[in-house]
Amino acid sequence: MARHRNIRTMNYDEEYDGYDDVYGHSVEDDYASSPSMQHFLYDRSQEHQMSAYMQSDIPEEDELVSDESKSGNDVGVPSRIPPLGELEQAQLYSCLDLLRDRMGDALSEQAGIDAILACNFDAEKALDQLLKTSVASTLSKSTKSIIKPKPAPSIQVEKIRGSEVRDGKTPVKVVSAKKVVATGFSLPPTGTDASSSADRQPAKQESAVEETSRQLGCLQTPGATPRSTSPADREATPSATPKSQSRTRENRVDVASEYVKERSGTKALLNLVVVGHVDAGKSTLMGHMLFRLGQVSSKQMHKYEQESKKLGKQSFMYAWVLDETGEERSRGITMDVAQSQFETETKSITLLDAPGHRDFIPNMIFGAAQADVALLVVDATTGEFETGFESGGQTREHALLVRSLGVSQLGVVVNKLDMVGWSRDRFNEIVARLGAFLKQAGYKEQDVFYVPVSGLTGENLTALDEPKLTEWYSGPTLLQAIDKFRPPERPLNRPVRLVISDIFKSVGGSSGCCLAGRLESGMMQTGDKLLIMPLNEIIQIKNIAINEVSKGSCFAGDQVVLTVSGADLSDVSLGSVLCDPSQPIKVTSRIEARIVIFNIDIPITKGYPVVIHYQSLSEAATISKLIAQIHKSTGEVVRKRPRCLTKQTSGLVEIEISRPICMELYKDYRELGRFMIRANGTTIAAGLVTGIL
Amino acid sequence: MKLVSRYIERDGTGRVALIPENPEDMWHAYNLISHGDTIRASTIRKVQTESATGSSSSSRVRTMLTVEVETIDFDTQACVLRLKGRNVEENPYVKMGAYHTVDIEPNRKFSLTKACWDIVALERIDMACDPSQNADVAAVIMHEGLANVCLVTGAMTLVRAKIDVTIPRKRKGSTSQHEKGLQKFYDTVLQAILRHVNFEVTRCILLASPGFVKDHFFEYMMQWASKNDNRVLIDNKSKFLLIHASSGFKHSLKEVLADPAVTSRMADTKAMAEVKALENFYAVLQTEPSRAFYGLKHVLKANEGQAIDTLLVSDNLFRSQSVEERKTYVKLVESVRDNGGTTRIFSSLHVSGEQLTQLTGVAAVLRFPMPELEEEPLDSDEDS
Structure with missing residues (x-):
């Protein structure tokens, strides 16, 4: 009875709702596959934008919009299709779909069909042909159709794609987006921009092509991707340059001219890292320097003096300028990189004061990775220089690290010379010993200078007046020496x-x-x-x-x-x-790298656990494969798949990092392609990223 | 682990009854049981019964089941061993050939029947039943912003908590954010220690870090304990040992265990012996490369020459699904022993074992140099 009632009161409509949709009829009823009908359907995948249908109020774009509405949206016009077999027809449509996918709405169906037929159903060829003809015939139309942005080929992740599409879907939209984003300055006249952008094009073009082809891997027609075609195209149609830039980053004014505008009046910027063995007097030296240059008020200095006296560490008063945490002050050593600022005659210096203690080398690596030039501070006191310089001391390790991280200009500061009575012999001895080592470490002689100073007394920092020193030294003060560093070339035109x-x-x-x-x-x-x-x-x-x-x-x-x-x-x-959202950095947990091995006790084998130091990051990693041992200077493969890599050799290895990190190839970004490998508290190797797997 | 009975025939067949007691025994059991063995253990089975009227009811029954093991799962975090296989013995509730998954439970007897008890398996039983091997040590390895709280037992190193936070750097003129971040980090580590370390069984707690993080943290912890009147920490203050480590990553545990301060404090545990053996291998590789080899092909060649002095094998090789592979390694171990060499079977859960596993899992230090081996290419499996 109960069951009968259930059926009686059943709402049949509801019960069968959805039944019909699923069973008993073909999918084709819902989705018309007939080509003529398809044109009347709204297809989201074609990335229509409402703005594309609206009349834009930007006058210079007017022509283009109307052009597009004529050429691209000829939906109602029945296309002329020559008589074809069933198979050929299918081929034709699939090719046409592909072309439309590539070129967007700008492709008129008739032109597409003609091209496909001419190329015997080869979509790639047809695309090539179309692009060529369109360039030749109508300039504005061609740029439009080619630059029609689509999800950038380099993008692996959906989210980026979203942003990309948001930023510039149709060229019309880009212009309006540009208006919103580019606050603060007005757009420059087209002509100047075109000329200035031309000079930065080679680099950009190269990187773009490289980038896309590497990342996409399966790039079918190099000529069809927006980024790789547009530079070439742009050269042909200079008038279209600013509009064709569809990305947020690129729709700004030219970087170089902006740089000149902003920075021409100011001093050249230089990042300087100060390294050296623990207690060589790095912080004191730089603290005193900052004080001399008026970066620290005398009131503040007085405070430091009083407080350090209380702790019985008066000699650390200058170091306190840079060592600010309680821990650093009470222990009297620097632990983390301190950043400060001062100016020389022609340079504006960002000072990075690195810790010298071997436990804090990760921090020191971070500091050195950001530096353009370095100061190596050595203690001239008898015995102290030797401990710092012998193996196990940080003088060697730091000098090597700094060199491996791409710093080529080095100033050696021979500190605490007052403790040895400003002895010229001592200075010369240190210069001789360090000189030989630094040369071996890969520094060029002309890029290294030596300055005798005393950090605590402040002698020869900014001024030279100690009579014992002037007897034999007349050269530059430390400040003047720093001023002589050459600022490096900045990669202004690369993606952010x-x-x-x-x-x-x-x-x-x-x-x-x-x-x-x-x-x-x-x-x-x-x-x-x-x-x-x-x-x-x-x-x-x-x-x-x-x-x-x-x-x-x-x-x-x-x-x-x-x-x-x-x-x-x-x-x-x-x-x-x-x-840059359009050219994201690669994220990987496996890299191939060329490593130069330092003086190590334990050979590196497969499976060797290490810590990889990359910029500000340190992460556990293992050497997962030894690919080859390489000759140190020539780069030739000495031995394939060696059993182990011993000290003072070079090798090609595969490294597996415990979690994915951002990395760049050395050939793309020098600074971002370098890393250091450490194990058991010593630096065992320096590496260059040669491949991201 | 308790050994209840052991009947092993001359030809190697036979059965052994064992009672696992602690999580580590599960690990031993995991290494003992291989594909194809039969296991008899008490287990719970959901049984569906249908009455004469057709209504069905299901109930859970505890019963003894004998299954032939097909898949073996071990959860290192929870130390649970799960064996799936077909029923091979008549049972009132379970049909022959029906699948069942047995959870090996602590303090319940199970008996294991193998077609062939090899030397490695028998040794594993001896080792598991030796109470002196038990030494529980907790280790906290850290550097600023990263801490690993691990438990080191005879055969296992378990990471109980990994704390990874970003601590703001010191900035010019303001260090408060840095100090606040550091406090927060210490507090998290402290909570992890309290949660994961059982002070009653743990013999000592190693605090290891580069620089002064360990001292600073220890100070912080003791201050916290006296402020909150935490008896556990105050009473066990003497159990803490501050050791230098080069970083806070897990593999630094190797350095910590090799530290003389730790060696003198702790009994000679398996973990330490493994660290030393591996270090020795690397030392020989550096000084006399023709006396140290790794990779199955090289080691087998060396064994043919009766040259192996110490053989290092990772235990995951004996857990291999393929009987052939397992046999190869067992034979290797037996033959090295016969030739008077020593063999060390590394636990793949220890850091040193992890490293050995990466290094093809098998390595050997030779008695005399075999330079001819150096010329030969490495195994083909190197490619994988």
Whole structure:
């Protein structure tokens, strides 16, 4: 009875709802496969934008829009298809789909069909042909159709794709987006931009082609990707240059001219790291230097003097300028890199004071990775120089590390010479011994200079007046010597890369997080949207600060603090990289690398556990494979698949990192392709990334 | 582990009854049981019964089952061993050939029948039943921003907690964020220690770090203990041992265990012996490369020449699914012993064992140099 009632009261409509849709009829009823009908259907995959149908109010684009509406959206016009067999027809449509996928709406169906037939159903050829003819015939139309952006080929991750598409779907949209993003300055006239962009094109073109082909791997027609065609195309149609730039990063004014505008009046920027054995007097030297240059007020200095006296460590008073944590002060050693700023006659110096103790070498590596030039401080006191210089001392290790991290200009500061009575012989002895070693370590003689100083008394830092020293030394003071360093070339035109070295809450009222780091390449402006890897989120820059002064923009080489919004920053870890959303950095846990092995006790075998130091990051890793032993200077393979790599050799190895990190190839980004390998508290090798697997 | 009975025939067949007692015994059991063995243990089975009227009811019954093992699962974190296989003995509840998954439970007897008890398996039983081998040590390896809380037992190193936080760096003029971050980090580590370390069984707790992190942390911990009147920490203060380590990553545990301060404090545990053996191998490889070899092909060649002095094998090779492979390694071990060499079977859960596993799993130090081996290419399995 109960069951009968159930059936009686059953709502049949509801019960059978959906029944019909699933069974008993073919899918084709729902989705018309007939080509003529398809044109009347709204296809999301074709990336229509409402703005594409609307009349744009930007006058210079007017022509293009109407052009597109004529050529691209000829949906109603029945196309002329020659009589074809069933198979051929199918082929034709699949080719046509492919072409449309490539070229977007700009492709008129008739032109496509003709091209396909001419090329005998070879989509690739047809595409080539179409592109060529369109370039030749109508310039504006061609740029339009080619540059029609699609998800960038380099993109592996959906999220980036989203942002990409948002940024520029149709060229029309890009222009409006540009208006929004590019606050702060007006767009330059087309002509100047075209000419200036021409000179940076070679580099960009090269990198772009390289990038796309490497990342996509399965690139079918190199000529069809927007990024690789556009530079070539742009040369042919210079008038279209600014509009064809579809990405946020690129729609700004030319980086180089902006750089000149912003920075021409200021002194050249130089990142200087101070390294040396523990207790060589690095912090004291630089602290005193800062004091002499007026970076530290005498009131502050007096305070340090009093406080250090209380602890019975008066000799550390200058070091306290840079060693600020309680731990560092009470122990009397630097633990983490301290950053400060001073200016010489022609340079603006960012000072990085690295720790000398061997336990803090990871921090020192971080400091050295950000530096352009280095000062090596050695203790001239009898016995002290020797301990620092013998194996186990940090003088050697630091000098090697700094060289391996790409610093080629080195100033050797012979410190504490007052302790040996400003002895000329001692100075010469140290110079001779270090000179031989540094040459062997790969420093060029002309790039190394030696300065005798006393950090504590302040002699020869900014001025030379000790009579015992002037007897035999007349050369430059330390400040003058630093001034002579040559600033390196900055990769201004490369896509943005910034390795995050510090994350902290912003001080003051503004919400959001601060990220600190050195901008490796490119430029940034407030309002820029950047991708943070390996988190893979888009963030927006709210503020850029250099030395606690807000700036509207920053350039490669700057040490910056960014206030950002947009992503959950509790997930951001050290070593994450901010990069250009269109050209993201690679994330990997396996790399192939060329390593140069230092003086080690234990040979490196397969499976050897190490710590890999890369920029601000240190991560556990294992050498998973020894591919070859390489001759140190010639680079020839000495032995394939060696059993082990012993000291003072070079090798090609595969390294497996315990979690995915951001890395770049050495040939793409020199600074970002270098890393150090350490094990058991000593640096065992320096490496260059040769492959990302 | 308790050995209840042992009947092993001359030809190697036979059965052994064991009672596992602690998590480590599960690991030993995991290494003993291989594919194709039969195991008899008490287990719970869900049985469905249908009454005469057609209504069915299900109940759970505890019963003794004998299954032929097909898959073996071991969870290193929870130390649970799970064996799946077909029923091979008549049982009132379970049909012959029906699948059942047996959980090996602590303090319940199970008996294991093997077609062939080899020397490695028999040694494993001896080792598992030796109470003196038990030495529980906790180790906290850290550097600023990273800490690994591990438990080191005779045969296992278990990472109980990994703490990875970002500590803001010191900034010019403001160190408060750095110090706050550091406090938070210490607090997290402290909580992890309290949660994971059983002070009653742990003989000592190693605090290892580069620099002063360990001292600073120890100070912080003791201050916290006296502030909160935490008796456990105060009473066990003497159990803490501060050791230098080069980093906070897990593999630094190797350095920690090799530290003389630790060696003198702890009994000569298996973990330490393994670390030493591997270190010795590397030392020989550096000084006399023709006396140290790794990779199955090289080691087998060396064994043919009766040259092996010390053989290092990772125990995961004996857990191999393939009987052939397992036999190869057992034969190698037996033959080295016969020739007067020593063999060391590394636990693949220890850091040194992990490293050996990466290094093809088998390595040997020779009595005399065999330079001819050096010329030969490495095994083909190197490619994989």
